[in-house]
Amino acid sequence: MTTHAEIKTLEELERTIRWLACWTIHNANHLREKDVVKVGGHQASCASMTAIMAALYFKVLRPEDRVAVKPHASPVFHAIQYLAGNQTREALEAFRGYGGAQSYPSRTKDRDDVDFSTGSVGLGVAITAFASMIQDYITAKSWGTEQQLGRMIALVGDAELDEGNVYECLQEGWKHDLRNCWWIIDYNRQSLDGVVQEGLWERIEAIFGAFGWDVVKIKYGALQRAAFEEPGGEALRTWIDACPNQLYSALCYQGGAAWRARLQDEIGDQGDVSALLERRSDEELGALMANLGGHCVGTLLETFQSIDHDRPTCFLAYTIKGWGTPLAGHKDNHAGLMTVSQMREFQADMGVAEGVEWEPYAGIADKAAAEGMMASAPFFSQGTRRYKAPVLEAGDTIWLEDRELSTQAGFGKILDQIAKSDSQLSDRLLTMSPDVTVSTNLGPWVNRRGLFAREASADTFRVEKIPSTQKWSFGPDGQHIELGIAEMNLFLLLGAAGLSHSLFKERLIPVGTVYDPFVARGLDALNYACYQDARFIIAGTPSGVTLAPEGGAHQSIGSQLIGISQDGLTSFEPAFLDELSVILNWSFDYLQRDGDSDPDERTWLRDETGGSVYLRLTTRPIEQPRSRRDDPAFQQGVIDGAYWWRPPGPNTELVIAYQGCLAPEAIEAAGRIANDRRDIAVLALTSADRLGAGWFAAQRARRRGNSNASCHVERLLGAVPKHATIISVTDGHPATLGWLGAVQGHRQVPLGVEHFGQTGTVDDLYRHFGLDADAIVSAAQNLMPGRPIRGLSSVV
CATH class of the missing domain: 3.40.50.970 (Thiamin diphosphate (ThDP)-binding fold, Pyr/PP domains)
Known part of the structure; x- marks a missing residue:
């Protein structure tokens, strides 16, 4: 059971991460050296998540849990990791800068303990369900390590629910008996360009329920629930439930006096309601109306800790975008930034003295209690969770004997x-x-x-x-x-x-x-x-x-x-x-x-x-080739991306380069052309990707001073006389191989497919797109018109 003192400490920690997130963004946009492009950082999207993330990271999460953080709450995540000792001040100061903390949590670019990268909205949500399925898969195996099953948790912006992959994922989870998955929706009802459609919560409840999820609404904070118990409280609850999203957001931005005027006008003529309002100052009334469930750490803790099953659960946490900042509720606040004067006002409200803005517990009255809660937080008790596993032996190559x-x-x-x-x-x-x-x-x-x-x-x-x-x-x-x-x-x-x-x-x-x-x-x-x-x-x-x-x-x-x-x-x-x-x-x-x-x-x-x-x-x-090609040189060429099927000679005039299943056409065309031309070479590509990547990298190395840098494709084509021509052919876009001529300065004709196909036989389509042996021979004839190629008229 969480004590009143612990909730107070948790509220202090929430204020700290809200402050650090907003200050990190402010520093990047207003204090750091200016760039030509706005830095940005989503202060309002951070503020709506701070209570949820404080309750989770400092109390609810266990070491085996994994979390996908809402992309725009990245600064809150970095602030939490900073308090835990997993993030540096230097990285926060360089937020959205070179080498700094990333705009969106990244497993590969951030130094702190990111479980799932996020950024392309919706994907970080859905991968938690599939991670839970993989956890079940491992647990079911005889070789699976015995460990406590973790909850795969997504912190979800409500606008992410517009992404279709979220609903594709729900159906797949239902098919595979998904469990141990929590999605916590930051239901602030504001998206990038506007306010979320009225009644979305009903659709969420219906859709998630249809796929076997429990749906838990976290709508009212402790202050609101206490007010509802007062005379007139039921009328206030009814008004809150009926209030349109845009109006609620606008009144939050305007503050306590606006709330009072609106409520007096609409329900204040009832004696009990008027008395309820009059017992509160404008500041207290504003705090009451902003006290939605998603901002009340006590309510959040109570709700999260009440879940005693492994069924997938969707928490609909009502919040206000920009909560606790001067941007709260304004419809333009998604990419909005506090001005310098607003930040000074916010800093004073947070109780953070000038000069200690980056201190981990700045503005906290009882620093010892906060440090104690951090030290005892279960989630951080076993350190970071980026594991390694033994490498599996690949075994011997499996050769097939099919002709x-x-x-x-x-x-x-x-x-x-x-x-x-x-x-x-x-x-x-x-x-x-x-x-x-x-x-x-x-x-x-x-x-x-x-x-x-x-x-x-x-x-x-x-x-x-x-x-x-x-x-x-x-x-x-x-x-x-x-x-x-x-x-x-x-x-x-x-x-x-x-x-x-x-x-x-x-x-x-x-x-x-x-x-x-x-x-x-x-x-x-x-x-x-x-x-x-x-x-x-x-x-x-x-x-x-x-x-x-x-x-x-x-x-x-x-x-x-x-x-x-x-x-x-x-x-x-x-x-x-x-x-x-x-x-x-x-x-x-x-x-x-x-x-x-x-x-x-x-x-x-x-x-x-x-x-x-x-x-x-x-x-x-x-x-297939008549004999197995298992010598090391062949195998190395396959992995490096290409090898000579028919190597060039000193008088080579033509190279036919192919990738994939057009090998028979390329080899046949080379044989027909060879009747009239000497030294026709055939280059077998297994990976244009690896050939190209090596070439680009070798060029970079030479630019950096390594004049001897040479890659596989440069050595291959370096054996081809400069006057020779390359004809490349592949069943795909001609640009796939169209760069080969640039490696050593050879003339090149790329053949491939640029338009949608149609039905037919393979021969029909190869003829239609100019991929067959006749097309390759014809291309060679056009390049070398001096002597006719008798093979041009041959039947394939």
Whole structure:
């Protein structure tokens, strides 16, 4: 039971973090050296959250809990971490500056104890549900460490509920029996540009309730509840409940006198109500009307501590944006900043003397009590919670012997071989897919390893002896999570699973599959997962216009460029099974790396840092090389991004460079051209991403004085005579490989796909888009018109 004295101390700590958050923002905008761009910082959005965060961090949270902080409350979070000794004054002084505390909490950029990065609103909310699912997954395993289950908590701005991914997440949580998840909504009813629609709370209550959540309203503070017990109090409560959001905000901004005038005018002609108002000064009346539940630490504590179950719970905490500051309630306060004079007034109200603004407990009357509460706060009792987990051995490379197969089918066969094995890797590998498990070739893996659910359920078709290729049994031992068809959920779950080693001390190897064009549907969540440095493999398959009969809606064009441009994600597009085998084996190790960011001076890639991996695979079966290529030089070339299928000679006139499943067309075209031209070279690219990244890094190194810096693609193309021409071809946007000519100054013709496809056969579409062998030969003829290429008229 929390004592009255403890509540008083907690209120003092709340004032301290409110002060530090506002002062940090003020310093960045008004005291620090000016920049040409406004710094900003959301003082009002911070103020509405301070009581909620004080109650949580100083009393309610336990070490095993994890919190996603509302993005605009970042300064409050940094202030709390400053009091806990996990943040420095220098970082606060540099808030939103180079090397300073981040604008929005960041696992990778901040030095303090951030559980989940936030910033793209809604995503930080939803990932807490998926983190809870991953916690349940780990707990169900025989190898899972025994530990207290934590609550995955999101501090939610009410405007974040406009984001569709929040509702996609609710449905997925309902399907997977979500538990140990709290969402605490800062219901200040103001968004970036205006006031939230009336009656939103009813929609929240209905929607969350429909998906099995408990909804707890925290509407009235202790002062208000006491006033309601007085004669006339029920009339006051009725008026508060009926008051429109905009009017309530406006009266909060105007203060006690305005409240008195409005209440006297509307309900003050009743004797009891008039007496209730008259017993309070204007200041006291303003404090009463602003005493909503979300600002009353006693009420918040009582509410949070009353939850004695693990059902998902949504707390609707009524607040006032800008509470306790001169900005309170004004509709323009979202990005508004206190003026210098307003800050002086606020500083005086906070009791902070000039010159001690950065002191951790400035303005607190009983500093010893505050320090004591901080020292005993359960959440901080075990230090920071950024864990590490042992590295899993990737094992030997799995080679496939098929003479003709697609990379998508090869991917499924390799996972099936892993499923047959008994190893740490096979036990820790977790697959997931948004309703495309079978069509992305995960079926064999799932048949062997099962689907995960906390409660076992049998495969009815199997029980009823109905033949089926899918053995869909659910249980705690399962290693596949089947999601609904929402790609945002896939990438959020991959993100949560890819942080398991850091959040829960247990390492997973998450592997997700998705139709390649729909990577773009989950792109915000993919970027979010990478920004947090989550580690996973995502296989985008099937891909390109090679998925010919499916039509343009299922044929990807720009996904290769996503793989190239996305930070934290290394992309590959193998053509052959042996390439895929090498890449997958390397990827299992790469996911687990956590070394320094110094580049390897052979490639200038920062491979020791590690990251996630994107595989772009296709459904087109192609003939495989006649013998296994397992020599170290080949394997290294595959990982570095390219190797010579047909090396150049001193008289090479033409290089055909390909990536992915157009290997047969490129190789055939080279053979036909070679009948009339000497030394036709073929460059097999497995990763334009890694080739390009190495080239960019080597150029930076040379600019910084390392004149000998040279990367893989520079060495490869350095062997090609300057007069030679490069024809590049890929089933995707031509810009994917269109930069190769710039590496050593060669002329280049990039072939690829720039427009939506249509239905047809593979040959139809390759001919239509100029990707077939005839198109490559024709391009070569146009570049070298002196002698005709007899192979141009050949039938493919």
